[in-house]
Amino acid sequence: MAPRAVKGKSKPHQENGRILKRKRGEDSLAALIKQVEDLDLKAPVKNFSDLPLSEPTAKGLAASHFKTLTDIQSRAINHAFKGRDILGAAKTGSGKTLAFLVPILENLYRKKWTELDGLGALVLSPTRELAIQIFEVLRKIGRYHNFSAGLIIGGKSLREEQDRLGRMNILICTPGRMLQHLDQTAMFETNNLQMLVLDEADRIMDMGFQKTVDAIIDHLPKQRQTMLFSATQTKKVGDLARLSLQEPEYVSVHEAAASATPSTLQQHYTITPLPQKLDTLWSFIRSNLKSKTVVFLSSGKQVRYVYESLRQLQPGISLLHLHGRQKQGGRLDITTKFSQAQHAVLFATDVVARGLDFPAVDWVIQLDCPEDADTYIHRVGRTARYERVGRAVLFLDPSEEKGFLKQLEHKKVPIEKINIKSNKQQSVKNQLQNMCFKDPELKYLGQKAFISYVKSIYVQKDKETFKIKELPLEEYAASLGLPGAPRIKFIKGDDAKERKNESWRMAQMSGDDDSETEKKKKDEKEVRTRYDRMFERRNQGVLAEHYSKLINDDGTMVATSAPKDAGADIDDEADEDADFLSVKRRFAAGDADLGGKSDSSDSEDSDAEPKTKDVKMVHLDGQDPLLIDSKRREKLLKSKKKLLKFKGRGTKLVYDEEGNPHEVYEMEDEETFRARGDVDAQREKFLEAEAERTRQADIEDKEVMREKRREKKEKRKARERAEALAEMSEEEGEGGLSHLPHVPFEIPGSDADSASERDEPRPSKKQRVSFAEPDSDDDEPKSKKSQAPPKSIETLGDLEALASGLLG
Numbered sequence: 001m002a003p004r005a006v007k008g009k010s011k012p013h014q015e016n017g018r019i020l021k022r023k024r025g026e027d028s029l030a031a032l033i034k035q036v037e038d039l040d041l042k043a044p045v046k047n048f049s050d051l052p053l054s055e056p057t058a059k060g061l062a063a064s065h066f067k068t069l070t071d072i073q074s075r076a077i078n079h080a081f082k083g084r085d086i087l088g089a090a091k092t093g094s095g096k097t098l099a100f101l102v103p104i105l106e107n108l109y110r111k112k113w114t115e116l117d118g119l120g121a122l123v124l125s126p127t128r129e130l131a132i133q134i135f136e137v138l139r140k141i142g143r144y145h146n147f148s149a150g151l152i153i154g155g156k157s158l159r160e161e162q163d164r165l166g167r168m169n170i171l172i173c174t175p176g177r178m179l180q181h182l183d184q185t186a187m188f189e190t191n192n193l194q195m196l197v198l199d200e201a202d203r204i205m206d207m208g209f210q211k212t213v214d215a216i217i218d219h220l221p222k223q224r225q226t227m228l229f230s231a232t233q234t235k236k237v238g239d240l241a242r243l244s245l246q247e248p249e250y251v252s253v254h255e256a257a258a259s260a261t262p263s264t265l266q267q268h269y270t271i272t273p274l275p276q277k278l279d280t281l282w283s284f285i286r287s288n289l290k291s292k293t294v295v296f297l298s299s300g301k302q303v304r305y306v307y308e309s310l311r312q313l314q315p316g317i318s319l320l321h322l323h324g325r326q327k328q329g330g331r332l333d334i335t336t337k338f339s340q341a342q343h344a345v346l347f348a349t350d351v352v353a354r355g356l357d358f359p360a361v362d363w364v365i366q367l368d369c370p371e372d373a374d375t376y377i378h379r380v381g382r383t384a385r386y387e388r389v390g391r392a393v394l395f396l397d398p399s400e401e402k403g404f405l406k407q408l409e410h411k412k413v414p415i416e417k418i419n420i421k422s423n424k425q426q427s428v429k430n431q432l433q434n435m436c437f438k439d440p441e442l443k444y445l446g447q448k449a450f451i452s453y454v455k456s457i458y459v460q461k462d463k464e465t466f467k468i469k470e471l472p473l474e475e476y477a478a479s480l481g482l483p484g485a486p487r488i489k490f491i492k493g494d495d496a497k498e499r500k501n502e503s504w505r506m507a508q509m510s511g512d513d514d515s516e517t518e519k520k521k522k523d524e525k526e527v528r529t530r531y532d533r534m535f536e537r538r539n540q541g542v543l544a545e546h547y548s549k550l551i552n553d554d555g556t557m558v559a560t561s562a563p564k565d566a567g568a569d570i571d572d573e574a575d576e577d578a579d580f581l582s583v584k585r586r587f588a589a590g591d592a593d594l595g596g597k598s599d600s601s602d603s604e605d606s607d608a609e610p611k612t613k614d615v616k617m618v619h620l621d622g623q624d625p626l627l628i629d630s631k632r633r634e635k636l637l638k639s640k641k642k643l644l645k646f647k648g649r650g651t652k653l654v655y656d657e658e659g660n661p662h663e664v665y666e667m668e669d670e671e672t673f674r675a676r677g678d679v680d681a682q683r684e685k686f687l688e689a690e691a692e693r694t695r696q697a698d699i700e701d702k703e704v705m706r707e708k709r710r711e712k713k714e715k716r717k718a719r720e721r722a723e724a725l726a727e728m729s730e731e732e733g734e735g736g737l738s739h740l741p742h743v744p745f746e747i748p749g750s751d752a753d754s755a756s757e758r759d760e761p762r763p764s765k766k767q768r769v770s771f772a773e774p775d776s777d778d779d780e781p782k783s784k785k786s787q788a789p790p791k792s793i794e795t796l797g798d799l800e801a802l803a804s805g806l807l808g
């Protein structure tokens with residue numbers, strides 16, 4: 001609202017126009033509120049135009065070509081408008097996103113939500129990709145509103161987000177990042193929150209996210225509307241209690257339906273023994289070059305290997321891959337590329353199984369059996385979305401058939417068996433073996449893929465489906481092009497602990513190598529050709545090279561550097577695998593010095609020259625010499641910053657009243673100390689007390705910041721109310737209006753006078769955060785500007801530009 005001094009200069013007819021406009025706005029809002037109060041919850045709604053919608057939402061929906069409501073929308077939106085808690089379950093691709101976004105926009109609109117009211121709605125999504133997708137839909141249908149909306153999914157600096165977070169009305173976020181802000185961003189308040197939405201709620205409520213979500217809930221006000229949506233919803237009482245749901249409306253489109261999956265989806269399974277999977281997949285890809293396919297695998301390493309190896313075989317269609325360990329920017333680019341592609345194959349882990357809305361996917365292939373029927377449903381849901389047709393094929397090893405079909409039947413999933421025509425089968429086994437022989441890095445990826453597959457089967461809970469002992473692992477390894485199955489030892493929790501205390505190297509190199517499996521294998525493989533031996537030696541070489549990077553001179557494990565180009569994900573996961581499984585290796589002649597090297601560093605003579613030829617030493621002041629035995633370590637030691645960690649830390653001193661320096665914590669007399677009781681107990685107590693002190697200080701700091709902010713906000717609101725009131729009484733004097741005015745959705749302009757009065761800078765109209773395009777030309781008239789359809793996010797750059805526009 002403009003200050004009075006400026007207003008005084010405006011012409012009387014302009015004044016009257018504004019008053020009338022406001023009056024009309026007031027009236028239509030009152031009418032809208034009344035319509036919602038009168039809504040008949042039993043009468044089904046067919047079209048969006050039949051709903052009591054605000055003008056901006058109605059326009060946004062029309063501009064996005066949404067006319068009729070889907071089942072879940074028609075059954076959930078009415079209840080949500082009335083502020084009820086909702087448990088929504090509906091098939092994949094049935095339009096759940098709008099079922100919560102429309103109520104968010106409408107409920108906040110009817111509450112006259114402004115920037116000053118802070119966060120009004122929070123949507124939690126289990127993955128970044130899904131959060132981005134929800135955000136895009138929100139941008140489309142909310143483009144005529146003036147709410148500010150933000151996407152909080154990590155990947156940007158926390159600081160950058162923190163600065164803008166306090167001004168957001170609607171946030172779409174992933175749980176981890178949200179919690180980080182709730183804990184660390186002082187300016188971020190949630191005490192006004194009206195609506196909480198959990199998309200893919202069963203995933204968000206499951207064990208993986210449990211702690212994070214519980215902690216988020218602790219930060220939110222209890223009095224709020226909560227909505228849970230998923231294709232596979234549970235009614236677990238415990239979960240509902242955790243979320244403080246109040247008499248939720250259970251809107252399940254499944255219960256009435258004969259099947260849990262869309263009727264336009266054709267579902268098949270084929271019995272493919274594990275060693276034939278890759279051949280069958282290859283044959284499938286080759287005979288569907290004009291299709292768009294998503295292939296699901298059980299781990300990122302599987303995805304990586306299948307993608308890399310099939311890519312080298314040049315199938316004649318573009319291949320893409322997506323898994324959780326890729327960088328966020330890369331993931332977004334791939335999602336965009338696949339969305340836009342007409343024909344392509346996307347190899348993916350379950351990171352895309354939930355919620356992602358790729359247009360026009362023809363096939364979903366599940367190369368690895370999903371962990372349960374719910375995951376199956378989410379995976380196949382990437383095709384046959386919103387009344388389109390789609391096909392899905394599940395590959396099952398004979399040992400998995402019985403158990404998994406039972407699960408699917410239980411969940412009302414109709415699926416039929418098909419056979420693969422043998423004349424269409426092409427084998428890639430020999431080509432893969434050739435490629436692995438020539439390219440150690442590819443073979444390394446294959447080994448990791450093998451291990452991670454076995455691991456994924458081993459950890460499955462459903463032992464009726466996943467029977468590791470029945471899998472032909474040796475043949476499976478050969479089908480991946482490997483010269484032999486990397487030998488894997490399962491380590492129970494206790495062993496792993498013990499192994500940490502022992503020398504890792506010793507554990508691996510000890511007599512274990514003569515284990516029964518190996519003996520058995522030797523017996524089985526009686527005839528070994530020269531080629532076999534050559535192949536094996538090459539295999540050992542790669543492992544040996546990598547292995548030498550895995551261990552330090554003293555035999556302990558270090559962070560690894562994977563073979564060149566093998567990809568960062570391998571580095572990251574090397575330790576993770578070692579924790580659970582260990583790859584036993586055979587030693588080639590050239591490996592002998594490995595043991596020797598380790599022995600030399602184990603010896604007490606630290607000055608002894610290590611045997612490896614490239615080893616150098618660096619001497620730091622007052623420190624033991626540091627060995628440079630790899631390029632990586634050499635690089636590390638060249639960096640001054642990194643070297644700091646080898647140097648001692650500075651000491652913090654405090655001064656007493658006489659100016660004498662003391663250490664922060666000074667040693668006290670031992671006797672006095674011991675007299676106070678058990679040493680360990682004292683240490684525990686001290687640590688607890690210090691931790692508590694820090695926690696308290698954090699809470700106090702945060703509270704002080706919040707209080708300051710709250711006060712500022714209150715002051716600002718009071719001032720605006722007073723201004724509006726004054727203006728109104730003046731108008732009443734002139735025109736006789738009887739309503740109290742409000743200032744909804746329009747934040748007053750940045751007039752110099754009023755700005756100088758404010759305690760903190762506020763966004764001007766130009767800076768105002770809203771759904772409008774951030775980079776639109778500000779000189780254009782507003783009405784024209786707001787007509788522009790939102791640009792779709794194509795690259796991470798776009799997203800960042802968008803986020804910075806929306807967030808600030």
Ligand SMILES: Nc1ncnc2c1ncn2[C@@H]1O[C@H](COP(=O)(O)OP(=O)(O)OP(=O)(O)O)[C@@H](O)[C@H]1O
Nearest residue numbers: 068069070092093094095096097231355357381386
């Ligand atoms: N009322 C509607 N009219 C036309 N198309 C719609 C409507 N509602 C949703 N859609 C379209 O249907 C597709 C699926 O919608 P959405 O992603 O919301 O499904 P979902 O139920 O959330 O699926 P999933 O369970 O897989 O997350 C989207 O492409 C969306 O644009």
